[in-house]
Amino acid sequence: MSGPVAEALAANPDLRTGFEEFRKAAHEALGEELTAQVRHAVAGVHGIDLPPPVGTAPPATLAYARRIPFEHTAITDEEAAAVVAELGEERFVAFxxxxxxxxxxxxxEKVGLVGLSA
Structure with a gap:
């Protein structure tokens, strides 16, 4: 892990280790390919360019991911259920x-918040 979050967490090794383990577990539970696609979709909403991911994610999953940054309160139970149907309950939690x-x-990254742990 690198970037502003990593720099901020460097001041607190226990917090950094816990965060990295949590993040890694979520990524592993979702799978490398889908994780990359979700991260790419969310970054695109923020105007951040990431390398294009490999593979194709279920359409409802990426549409849902794109709504999380600014429209999460408008996501319906039906939209969530569609993603659960595509991924299963456990992978939905990881997603x-x-x-x-x-x-x-x-x-x-957008605000350059390197003092996160201060």
């Missing part, structure tokens, strides 16, 4: 964590 972390990491 939610990955998308939320991607959103937070993009926001940190």
């Amino acid at each position: 939610s964590v990955v998308a939320a972390l991607a959103d937070a990491e993009c926001r940190v």
Whole structure:
């Protein structure tokens, strides 16, 4: 992990280790390919260019991911159910964590918040 979040967490090794383990577990639960696609979709909403990911994610999943940064309160139960149907309940939870972390990491990058742990 690198970037502003990593720099901010460097001041607190225990917090950094816990965060990295949590993030890694979510990424592993969702799978490398889908994680890259979700991160790419969320970054695109923020206007951040990431290398294009490999593979194709289920359409409802990426549409849902794109809504998380600025429209999360408008996501319907039906939209969530469609993603659960595509991914299953456990991967839906991992997807939610990955998308939320991607959103937070993009926001940190956009404002250059290197003093996160201060």
